[in-house]
Amino acid sequence: MENILLDKRFIKDIENQEAQYWSEYYLCCRNPLTKKLGLNVNIVDGTVCCSVSKIDVLAFNRAIGIGLNYPVTEDHIKNIIKYYENAGVKRFFIQVSPAAEPDNYKAILNNMGFKHYNNWAKFYKKLDMKLSGFKSNLIIEELKLPETELFDNVINKAFEFSGGSEVLFTQTYKRPGWKHYSAKEENKIIAAASMFVCGKYASLAIAGTLPDERGKGAQSALILRRINDAFDAGCEYIIVETAEDKPEKPSASNRNMKKLGFKLAYLRPNFIYEFH
Incomplete structure (x- = not known):
């Protein structure tokens, strides 16, 4: 797959993979833990929305896969905002992959009160063979x-x-x-x-x-x-998400992936919404 970065089917697959594994953390929980943390997960117009209302951590309060199954619209965004409002979170972010449609999704999000917060890096590695180990006492x-x-x-x-x-x-x-x-x-x-x-x-x-x-x-x-x-x-592939590696904020995980042969698929922007 020489043009893997441009292959929307591949991007959709790995975004859906992330949405599946992340939502399982929520789906596998039972009371009293669910109640204690304020856990919830739901699919809103094709977007997987995860929330932990008792903990203000954006990684726990995020929407994954927007624009993959249905184009992003103002009504779609309103429904996602309503979900998080009902969940009782202080803020959340929407993560948007390069496969999201339509192309003007940024304007729609900005008009709805979202702001760009940061980027996550999405890496992949094609699995052609097993890798040999290295000396370690661990x-x-x-x-x-x-x-x-x-x-x-x-x-x-x-x-x-x-x-x-x-x-x-x-x-x-x-x-x-x-x-x-x-x-x-x-x-x-x-x-x-x-x-x-x-x-x-x-x-x-x-x-x-x-x-x-x-x-x-x-x-x-x-x-x-x-x-x-x-x-x-x-x-056939192994994938991972890390923080973006920036001079002012280096990411050890990001650098580890590159050292072990992972390739950057794309930087995925996170758009934050805060309730007032």
Whole structure:
């Protein structure tokens, strides 16, 4: 696929893959956790809308896949705003891929009160062969059931999430298509990661390292393990989202992907809406 960056079908596929794996975090939750966090997920005019009303974190309160199934219209945007208003969030953002229609979606969003907030980078890697490992003292293995709380602890400290939201990411443990991993040093879990597989695509989902344990190559080792597991599962592509790598705000995850052969598919703008 030489012109993969221009292939709207490919873009739609990987956007839908992200919407599927991210929404599973919400769908797998049950009370009292759902009530405690104010969790909700719904499809509004073809757009997957996820909300965590008790936690003001934009990654948790975002709309994925807009303009892929139906063209963006003012009525469409009004319905999305209404969803988040009813959910009780303070703010949210809409993520718009290059496959979104119509081309003037920015003008529509601006007219509805949205502002450009930042960009996320979408990467992909074609899986042609397994990759050889590199020297490391870390042990990479699949997460065991008694270790799920340790996984949550790593994610909590890595991202400084609040309100207990870090437990979202082990709700999918042992669910179809999901694998969770740990990186251990002297039998201590210092990093964690997960992967979601569906059809020919694999997604590198949540991943984090304890702040005091960074710089030991844990994430590179976890990425490598997931690449090879995705290849063994018959996937053709592995995809991931990271922050944009900017001189004033560098992204270690972004740079790790490039080092391991991932290619930038596109930068995806995030448009924020704030309730007053």
